[in-house]
Amino acid sequence: MNWDDSSKGTPGGGLPPTDATEGPDRLVAGSADGEDQAVEAALRPKSLDEFVGQERVREQLDLVLKAALARGATADHVLLSGAPGLGKTTLSMIIAAEMGAPIRITSGPAIQHAGDLAAILSSLQEGEVLFLDEIHRMSRPAEEMLYMAMEDFRVDVIVGKGPGATAIPLELPPFTLVGATTRAGLLPPPLRDRFGFTAQMEFYEPVELERVIHRSAHLLDLEIDAEGAAEIAGRSRGTPRIANRLLRRVRDYAQVKAEGYINRDIASAALQVYEVDERGLDRLDRAVLGALLKLFGGGPVGLSTLAVAVGEERETVEEVAEPFLVREGLLARTPRGRVATPAAWAHLGLAPPPRSPGASGQPGLFGA
Numbered sequence: 001m002n003w004d005d006s007s008k009g010t011p012g013g014g015l016p017p018t019d020a021t022e023g024p025d026r027l028v029a030g031s032a033d034g035e036d037q038a039v040e041a042a043l044r045p046k047s048l049d050e051f052v053g054q055e056r057v058r059e060q061l062d063l064v065l066k067a068a069l070a071r072g073a074t075a076d077h078v079l080l081s082g083a084p085g086l087g088k089t090t091l092s093m094i095i096a097a098e099m100g101a102p103i104r105i106t107s108g109p110a111i112q113h114a115g116d117l118a119a120i121l122s123s124l125q126e127g128e129v130l131f132l133d134e135i136h137r138m139s140r141p142a143e144e145m146l147y148m149a150m151e152d153f154r155v156d157v158i159v160g161k162g163p164g165a166t167a168i169p170l171e172l173p174p175f176t177l178v179g180a181t182t183r184a185g186l187l188p189p190p191l192r193d194r195f196g197f198t199a200q201m202e203f204y205e206p207v208e209l210e211r212v213i214h215r216s217a218h219l220l221d222l223e224i225d226a227e228g229a230a231e232i233a234g235r236s237r238g239t240p241r242i243a244n245r246l247l248r249r250v251r252d253y254a255q256v257k258a259e260g261y262i263n264r265d266i267a268s269a270a271l272q273v274y275e276v277d278e279r280g281l282d283r284l285d286r287a288v289l290g291a292l293l294k295l296f297g298g299g300p301v302g303l304s305t306l307a308v309a310v311g312e313e314r315e316t317v318e319e320v321a322e323p324f325l326v327r328e329g330l331l332a333r334t335p336r337g338r339v340a341t342p343a344a345w346a347h348l349g350l351a352p353p354p355r356s357p358g359a360s361g362q363p364g365l366f367g368a
């Protein structure tokens with residue numbers, strides 16, 4: 001059966017509506033919440049040696065920085081792309097530390113006018129690292145000013161308006177721009193081409209996250225064994241920020257229930273309380289998957305219908321729940337709608353219905 005996707009109405013009931021980018025205070029959100037920001041400074045690795053994983057990026061960056069130091073030059077501009085929480089801000093701080101340079105931190109949405117950018121650029125010191133987070137969200141005039149600044153260390157400041165406007169050239173000290181984006185594909189090619197080094201940050205392997213967790217546990221003065229760290233790592237969705245956040249929740253549980261010691265049973269019991277399952281799915285993810293399997297026989301079902309079924313906005317299902325479910329191979333987006341994979345049935349401990357004769361052998365059902 002094929003459920004239609006014509007409904008565009010606002011869903012009613014169920015889970016409370018959420019911010020489409022992350023969801024309601026999700027423990028498994030990649031982006032930082034207030035508590036993360038307060039503790040992250042203490043947990044950030046301070047050098048490339050301390051930075052866990054991303055071996056290729058680390059090795060390449062190490063060469064770029066060492067070569068610049070040897071030449072006595074400012075390092076090339078660096079573009080870091082990857083999902084939230086993978087360590088882009090951390091790496092930008094490490095670049096500054098390794099170069100012995102100060103760092104200035106700002107973000108694309110904070111630079112709405114070219115004048116905002118000119119003010120920042122003109123106050124940089126020689127060799128300073130300028131970290132521009134969410135660089136894909138800068139305004140177009142600021143972006144165009146950045147082209148010249150990156151290439152020639154110069155900007156034209158426009159004074160006046162209309163026919164009387166004049167461009168006053170302003171020399172800038174050499175600096176290193178570190179741009180960060182979750183979507184490198186959104187950057188206009190002229191901007192992308194001006195970076196001397198581009199690094200695509202990948203999701204972390206569980207063993208790497210175990211190292212992140214052991215390191216953080218040490219800094220937070222927590223006792224955790226190897227199995228406890230593995231249990232948390234497996235639920236951290238390949239993301240150090242989530243690993244650190246889950247560790248803090250497990251710490252709370254361990255302090256109340258187990259004199260502070262964290263092992264596999266404690267980690268597992270704690271994360272069950274917080275509704276993060278052994279694969280890192282939370283309540284929203286499981287609600288989407290559960291509806292797809294139990295109400296629609298595994299699909300295909302349209303996105304809007306699925307959203308109504310779980311009482312969520314369409315965007316929330318599409319942007320918050322689905323990317324991880326797709327990445328995990330639990331859900332497929334096909335031209336005919338959302339379809340559960342065999343792994344989804346297994347994950348929720350359900351048996352798939354017998355295939356109807358018409359469904360067998362249809363090409364592309366899981367392919368799009």
Ligand SMILES: Nc1ncnc2c1ncn2[C@@H]1O[C@H](COP(=O)(O)OP(=O)(O)OP(=O)(O)O)[C@@H](O)[C@H]1O
Binds near residue numbers: 031051052085088133
């Ligand atoms: N490779 C790593 N080794 C150890 N800890 C890491 C690593 N990468 C990230 N972390 C930890 O994860 C947290 C989040 O990292 P960071 O803020 O650098 O992510 P981000 O990619 O900049 O996220 P956003 O896109 O939201 O700005 C930090 O507290 C940091 O300590």
